Amino acid sequence: MTDEQTKEIRRRLDEDLSLDEFERDYRSTGEAATQFFQDLFVQVLNFEETTSPLGDATWQDIPVYEWPNTTRANAARLFAESGNFRVIYVELEKLTRTAERNAIQSLTRTDRTSGWAIDGSFLTVFHAPDEDIWHLVTPYEEGTEDITTGRPVLRRYTLGEGETHRTVANALSSMDASKGRLAERIDEAFRVKPITEDFYENYKRVFDTLSKELRRKGLEIEDADRYAHTMLNRLMFFYYLQKKGWIGDRKNFVRWFHEQYEESDEEDVFHEKWLSALFFDGMNSPEGGEINADLPTEVESAVAGLPYMNGGLFQPTEEDERDTFLSDSALKSVTKEFLEQYNFTVTEESPYDIDVAVDPAMLGKIYESLIAEQERGEAGIFYTPRTEVDMMCRVAVYEQLATRSAEFSSLDVRQLVEFVFTEPHKWDATTDNEREELLDAIRELNIVDPACGSGAFLVGMKQVLTELYRKLGETPDYDLKERIINENLHGVDIKGWAVRVAEFRLWLSLIQGEDELPDERPVLPNFSFKLYTGDSLIQSAGSIELPSFEEIRRDATEDVFKKLQELEAAKDGFFQGNIEDQAIIEEKQRELLTAYIDDRVESLEGAATTQSTLGGGATESSQQSAAEAEAQIEQLEMLRERILADKFTDFIWELNYPEVLLGGGFDVVIGNPPYVRQEDIIDQGINPTRLEELSSNEISDLKSEYKDDLREFVETRFDVKPYKTSDLYLYFYFRSMDLLRKGGTLSFVTSNSWLDVDYGVRLQEFLLTQGNVKYILENRSQRTFEEADVNTIISIINKESPERLAGRPSFVSVYDPYSQFVDIETLNSVLVGDEKESETLSFQENDLLVRNRDSWRSVELSAAALWRLGAGTTALTGNGDEEAIPQGRYSSGKWGKYTRAPTVFFELAGKTDRPLSRLGDECTIRRGTRTGANQFFYLPSKYYDARREGENLVLQSTGEWPDEDYETEMHIPKEYWMHQTDDGWEPNLVLKTSKSFDTTIFGLDSLELGKGLRYLLVIDDPKSDLKGDINEYVEWGETYDPSQDDLGRKRTGFPSSVSGRGIDWYDLTEDLQRGDVLPMKNINTRHVYWFPEQRTWIDDRLHGIEVPGEEHNRRFLAGVLNSTYGTLSCEVNGRVNLGQGALDIATDDHKATLIPPLEEVDRNLKAKIAEQFETLGTRSVSSIFDELGTSTPAELSFDSVADDRLELDRLVIQDLFGFDEDTHRQVYEGTLELVSQRISKADSV
Incomplete structure (x- = not known):
């Protein structure tokens, strides 16, 4: 690759790749375009020209009439090759991803081409009549020998009008056929990761530029960051939409708009005047409205003609109202120096279709990475891969359909797997009755991500539901996608700007695949009551204890449900843009909850009247009941006062989603909860820059307060005491099970640590007694997160009646990447079962069902068996082990072995004739030994060298401190550094590290004193009885320790680090x-x-x-x-x-x-x-x-x-x-x- 080569490629793409030019050619448009690409690959990239067999044409025609009718191709030409790699031009009837996939499948399955196409070693240029763009696509991925065995991943670049060819020119120049290792370089050239990393670094740079300038102009840290994100979101929205030609009929609208400003000779008013008009008069007002910004006539006309978007993105914010404007130079760094350098696509990547461009999913990765870098000091991508998102969404939907399978007239669970997981064109149509049953089931799904971040799972679920509707005959248009978002999806996140990105992606997903701008006005729905910013875990109501979801559902009256219907109608109107005042919805939410409170207070007032005994007196139990009722009334009245005073500014599940929670709860809770270690847990809503201004003690207090709130939430709600060492994600399991209706499904990807560590025991106990653990999946070949040092599992859990051990958890070890695991045969076997060989093994007196397959293995056992293996006991019901009652104390669950251990491990335990013990x-x-003060008890140390001299241990100071008030030489008597054996006195020796061990069996005399081996002081006499210089040494220890100031002087004595031992802090005998x-x-x-x-x-x-x-x-x-x-x-x-x-x-x-x-x-x-x-x-x-x-x-x-x-x-x-x-x-x-x-x-x- 040379700079000249890259420049020539980009020149040809920018200047010569033109539909108008090809239409003026004497040849057909398709032939002229084919010649352009052949010249590019042959003349610049050194491929060989492929001629016809007779030599009468400069390419080989591939007969598309042999392809299936579903391919919809007009012509195909093989025009260049190098080694085993070929380049083909295909003219389609319509340029769609489905048509491209069908064409590639035809190449691999037709006799003429399958011999060389089956391994995917080809590039294809796709085009359709009248399109001014082309797609350069490859199914090739290094290591794949047969792309017909699964669903190949197609990776594509878009070329042509409105595209920035910087990235693709660099990629093509790396495909020079004369350089060797061509297949490897093509594979690398189509990877999206380098673009993601490059875009991320540049995004950070411009974000930092905007935020710092806004702070200099008077905005607080949080406001500056929020406004910088808002500005970038608004500008990027234009870059996405202009690709469609929907913004001023230009595919380069932003560039044109900025050029018009530069030609106007105005200075430093691009934001204040031009962008303000564009955002608020253009995108936030009906078309044709008056523009009062004194812009050039052509510009005003373009702004006035922009579609009315609404949606909230272009509504003025508090920061807009402060009239704080960015400089021209700052905005130029965003547009010309950053965004103009990339191609944008509104099409989100799928597990099998990836655009090598900046898609909305990449924007999500950017924001997730920015959060990770700000809060954990770690750069890189912390983002759930698309394959895992898609699989988790589908399994959750399948579980919900399977729980309703008894309601379907003829569909069984195996058909449900096929419905959810097959490609649309492979799905066999159902009967009209089955279709209506499935449609009803899908429409009723309420799905939430309680840590939605930038919306990966919300967009993923929208895509899955759209595909399922399509299988049932529904047209996957704007109206359907809008209905899915309105009826099915909900999300919450602590980061406000992450929620804005989720909204952004959902908006773009609405217009994905639309050829024309939707007729709806405003175009974008408002997501304010679908997606919320707030803390999913801690519900802030001051000192007031909120009623549980179960209490609200149980006690709601007919009047409450009537107000619920009114609220649902109002929210729907707001979503559609028919109601513009957000306060109307908020008032109806307050009315709903206060109606519930009034009814509940009235009911409790009767219970508060003390019951009388036959003799006229009050019983002790009735007095207690009355007191409890009075306490509840007091709490509810305080809650009502706060609601009416509009003092709930934080997110409250009951207040913000009453229509779902009063209806029983969510059907699906899905997501990737944040992974934060217990020592780092703090309120995630605090800006990291704010934390930098606090002292370590203030931060420590904030951490303690928040962790106390988390533990109190779990204890109050579930009577479970989580370990203080619990990581943050653990609390999301508790909250999410609380949000589910009975029979609802939890689908989480989290660290696998809870399977084995101590703090996971409480969660295991909770899930076994409150849920039905369906599947724990662990990929044994590939980590989910690239930069996060954490291994993950996917858990699928259904909510069941409490205090029953229900179901048979299946622990699935996946040996291939999930992209290869997700095929219909495998999933039918995993989710439903098959008739292939399985084996029942006895493991510690409990039965395991083991199924071994080439790409996976499952270990299945009853929940009752898991409980017993965790040291509990069970009482059996009429259903036996399938539904047992837990008893005893569950205390030692280790679930990781069921996914990790090879089958032979269970056979060793289950088939041996010997009894086995732990x-x-x-x-x-x-x-x-935990001394608490190694520098005191272990010798030699940092402060004293040690040598034997007769029966004494002589300590010689090393001079590590500047003070001169301590003895520089001390003689320690034998009874403090030796112990008596049958053979006489032997030194107390302590092994400090294994680094100096070589052979498995070793003698202490082979170790060097002062490295892996130390003398150990054992002082068990009262201080008044200490002999020799040991008393001086103890006094030194009480006034000096390793905690030093900048001059090396003491801060506190050793006793402070071993305070638990009391006055005889130096006595180690109980800790040895x-x-x-x-x-x-x-x-x-x-x-x-x-x-x-x-x-x-x-x-x-x-x-x-x-x-x-x-x-x-x-x-x-x-x-x-x-x-x-x-x-x-x-x-x-x-x-x-x-x-x-x-x-x-x-x-x-x-x-x-x-x-x-x-x-x-x-x-x-x-x-x-x-x-x-x-x-x-x-x-x-x-x-x-x-x-x-x-x-x-x-x-x-x-x-x-x-x-x-x-x-x-x-x-x-x-x-x-x-x-x-x-x-x-x-x-x-x-x-x-x-x-x-x-x-x-x-x-x-």
Whole structure:
């Protein structure tokens, strides 16, 4: 690629690619255009010219009469090629995405072309008569050998009139056929990611320019940011719409408009005068209105003729009313230097159609990324990929239809899967009766995203519903899409400007696919009562406790429902633009809730009258009931006063969506809740720049206050106490289940951490008792988020009656990217089932149904079994395990293994004849010693070197502090740094890190003091009884610690960090932890359970397993854990919620490892395993790939496995567990697969 080549390509596209020029050519328009593209690819990009077989034409005609009638093509010509890559020109009857897909499918399925087209290695130029644009499309994607096996992804550039050819010129210049690796470079040239990143960086730059200028002109931070976003949204709206030619009949309206301003000789009034007229007199007023801006006649005429858009985007805001205007230079940086450099398309990308241009979905990615960078200091895209969005939307809709399947006259669930997931042209039409039943079911869906962000799921759901309506014979036009948004979709987000983007995308989605401007005036509906800015989790009503959704639904009277109907009609009128005053709707919302309150107060006043006993006195219970009623009345009256005083400025679910919640709740709650770790949780509505102005203590107080509110919400609503360590997304599960009607569906993509970590236990308990967990899907090959270091799962959960363990959760491991997983055969099998082989395995006395397929595996078990596996008990109802009553305490759910563990793991537990116990029941497993003050207890330290001198430990100051008031040399008596054994006095030694370990079995004398090993002070005498210089040392510790000021001087003493020990802060005896076997905490590909020859103390950087009984138990257990079975257990029980690929394994995870009870294993077998461990333990253990001789399960050979490991594994897997060589091999293959997937998944995006 050269600059000259890029310039020549762009010159040809800008100047020579013209329908008018081609129509003047002596050849047909199609032939002239074909010649243009052939010259471009042959003369500039060095492809070879493809001539006809007889040599009488400069291309080969492809007979389109052999293609199916649905293709609608007039002509096709193969005109250039290079190696295996070909370039084709296709003239369609109409330039649509469906026609393009049909043409590409025809190329792959027709005898003449399928031989070279089947792998997608071709480019196609599409055109249709009278169109002044062309599409350059490829189905090619590196690594795909047959595009007919699934639904190929089509990627396209748009060329021609009104297009900016900068990006496509760069892309084409990278396709120079003379440079080698052509297929790889074409694949890269059609990727949208580089454009997204480039657009994002430039967007940040201009946003920053506008916001800073607005702040200089007096706007507050929040106002400046909001107005900068508003200005960019307004301008970009023009760039999207002008592509249609709907703005002043020009496809370059903004450029023309700005040029007219520059020619007018006016200065620094582009915003104040010209854009204000364009926005408010043009887009926010009916066509033909008077323009009083003193603009040139032609410009005023163009502005007056603009369509009346409404929608809220062009209504004056508070910032507009302040008359704060941007400079010409700032706006020029937005238009000429930024937006003019890109192509825009109103067509949102779909999982299978991607425009390499700035589409509305890209705008969503920009905003999500901006939020992430501002709030977490992390650059990059935090945005749910389109494939996952589409799949989640469809599964949620399917679940809702499936719950109603009994109401359908003849449709079964398998037909419902086909209806929801097949391509429109493959759907077999239903009967009229079935069609009406499906239409009724779809129309009634109420769908909400409680963290809608920039609207990915709202737009995705709109697209899915539009397609389903199309399958049922409805025309997918503007009216239908508007009806879907009005009747079905709702959204809330804490970020106001993110909500504006969601509105923006929904507006653009209305006009997508429309050839002409819709007749509706105003063109755009108003989404003010469909999408809200507010906190979905915390409902702010001061100290007033709002009634629950269930209470409101239960207690509502006929009068309340009448007012509800009035509100729904008013909201519909506002949406359509028939009602313009927003205050009318807000007043009707207040009337509805106050009517409910009045009725409820009247009902409670009767209950407040104290009941009398037969003897005339009041019973204790009746007095209590009366008091409770009085308290409720007081709360409701306070609530009514606040509503009537219009003091509810924040979002309240009951106030803003009463028509849905009084109707029973939402049918679907869907989304990607924000991933914020517990230590970072704070009110997300606070501007990040504001936080920078606060002190750390003020921020800490805000965090504590908000987290307290979150926990109080869950405790009050559900009587569940969430862990203080819960991440933010967890609270969205609770809120979302609250919003659903009974039978409604929750569809979330979140971190997978809640499957395994402690704080997930409360959520698991809640979901099992309040819902029906349908599916947990985890992709084992690819991460969802590119830049966020988090692994995700998709959870599909239906709301059920409380306190019942209903259904059979299915944990689905997906081995291919979701784009390949989503096909009708696979989904029918996953969602409905098939007759292919499945296996029932016993796992800890509960049955698992395991289905293994090439691209996925599911593990299914009853909710009752999950409850029991989490340490609870159950009482069975008449339906047995399918609907049990939970009892006991659910306390230890670890669900991650059901998606991660290879099947052989469950077979080991379910088919062995040996009884198995949890390692945590056989041994004590803890974190190491937490001193709270390592620099005091561990020697040598930063402050004192240490050397042995007889029975004393001599401490010599290092001079790390400037003060001179402390002893520089101290002599510590033996009783504080040594302990007595049968062999005499031995030093107290503590292992601080495993970094210095080499061999699995090691002696303490092999470690260097001061690195992985330290002396440990154990002081258990009262201070008055301390001997020697130890008293001086304790006094130093009480007045000096590592917390220093800039000069290195003390701030607080060590006791402040160990205050829990009280006055004897230096007494560690109750905190000391030993370790007989030392597990690893973080694992990449090397798995070791370290074995110190001498039992010793360990630091809390290490975990320790204390093994009961004799020494042979210790060595036997170390052998089992260091076998490949131990590696497999680590991989299954560990945590992979972080996306970097590391395995995090905590003490509770080690406890879950299943082993035979120590006292029930034959002593001879113990000795053999211990002896073989001695052999393996004397060497350095390598990565599991090196240990087994391969990283690929299919290439595994016992001959390549290290001999000592093979023998240890034979003893453990075959002799101890009682399995054969085939299972032994499966253990190896499953372990390799787990580790490989974990590592490769981290690199998958």
